[in-house]
Amino acid sequence: MIQNRMVIRTGNQMIAEGALQAGCQFFAGYPITPASGIYKAMIEQLPSKNGVAISAPDEISALAYCVGASARGAKTMTATSGPGWALMIETVQYALMTELPVVIAMVQRLGPSTGGATQNAQGDILFTEFCTSGGYTIPMFAPSTPQECFEVTTIAFKWAELLRTPVVILSDKEVGMMAEDVNYALLNSAPPWYRKEFSSKNGEPHITYNFKNGGDIPFFAPVGGKDKVTMTGSAHNKQGALQKNSPETLEVLRHLQQKIDVHKEEMAIVRLDEQEKADTLIISFGITHRTAREAVKRARSSGKRVRLANVISLFPIPSKQLIEAASNVKRIIVAEENMTGQYRSVIRHLFDGKEIIGVNAVGTMISPEMILSEIL
Secondary structure (H helix, E strand, O other): OOOOOEEEEEHHHHHHHHHHHOOOOEEEEOOOOOOHHHHHHHHHHHHHHOOEEEEOOOHHHHHHHHHHHHHOOOOEEEEEOHHHHHHHHHHHHHHHHHOOOEEEEEEEOEOOOOOEOOOOOOOOHHHHHOOOOOOOOOOEEOOOOHHHHHHHHHHHHHHHHHHOOEEEEEEEHHHHHOEEEEEHHHOOOOOOOOOOEOOOOOOOOOOOOOOOOOOOOOOEOOOOOOOOOOOOOOOEOOOOOEOOOOHHHHHHHHHHHHHHHHOHHHHOOEEEEOOOOOOEEEEEOHHHHHHHHHHHHHHHHOOOOEEEEEEOEEEOOOHHHHHHHOOOOOEEEEEEOOOOOHHHHHHHHHHOOOEEEEEEOOOOOOOHHHHHOOOO
16 A cells, blocks of 8 residues: 555545455456446456456356355455445345355446436435335445545445444545545454354364354354354344244344444544534535535635534434534534435434524535525
8 A cells, every 4th residue: 555645546446455455255246337347446456466356247147256255254245326226235135144244336427317427416225224124224434535545445345244233434426536635544344354253172063053142143153164154144043943933943043243333433433523512513424424514614714603523423313422413503504415305214313303404405515605594
């Protein structure tokens, strides 16, 4: 990695560099705007790091390849946008059910359907997070700068491996494709993390999904290794045997959510630009956070007292941090580039008794003026 230098990089390039920093060993992808920069960088760079990078024939195959490599113990990643995510959903659910780590970079563009491939949007929040039958929480992180793209990617790999779960990096076209200065000396990264592997101490057999408490993470054994491993997307007991609704099977299903809930506070990242006696809080993420920063700067220069929250960990919802950020303010502005205020809809219950305002746009980026017009 380049040290102590300013280099021009896109967010997509920094996601790829973050993946390499985190120890990614396998990438499979299919080109799709605006995520193709990640695909290109991983295809070019991963083989030189003793990894494998595959050009898949479609998005279904891309994620299936990654999940298969993960079943062998590799750290894996793919990248896509809305139409590709729609094709991947069945395999996302398989990875969740079989507790196979995989990182998916989802770079948003205007939808629905093929929409506008080169038009920015933040309209895939609910589509991406709530894609599973049963509504299980998929950890999701949203960077707003190339530096955050690098940091968030290393964090995503950590939690994917630690929790044995799919993790989403939810970027957007502007963050992903805009090139800007990156100071490598200021980059932060999570330390590389590897899933805990099973080792028989007294000759006890491997149990594919063994845990004592719901929040525990089963020890991993690779498919094709010396221990028997049974992986199925159907409801199963701890051995991996198909069962429909036995008490143990239901315990396994609850565990898929409980292991996320247990680590909710550790995953929470909300960066607060504080101002004492602020009466307004602005919540934003992704590219819109950068617009919100400018709006806050202008508002403060005119004597208004405004607090700003950059929500990086969208899910699990960082409830405690958002409630603390909203303490003592009278009104909350949630700025996001989609039609209905998707993230606002899932966090508004945290702010009973406070005025909640949405600043939204479709087909155009949110401007500082749009946010300023809502600051009293």
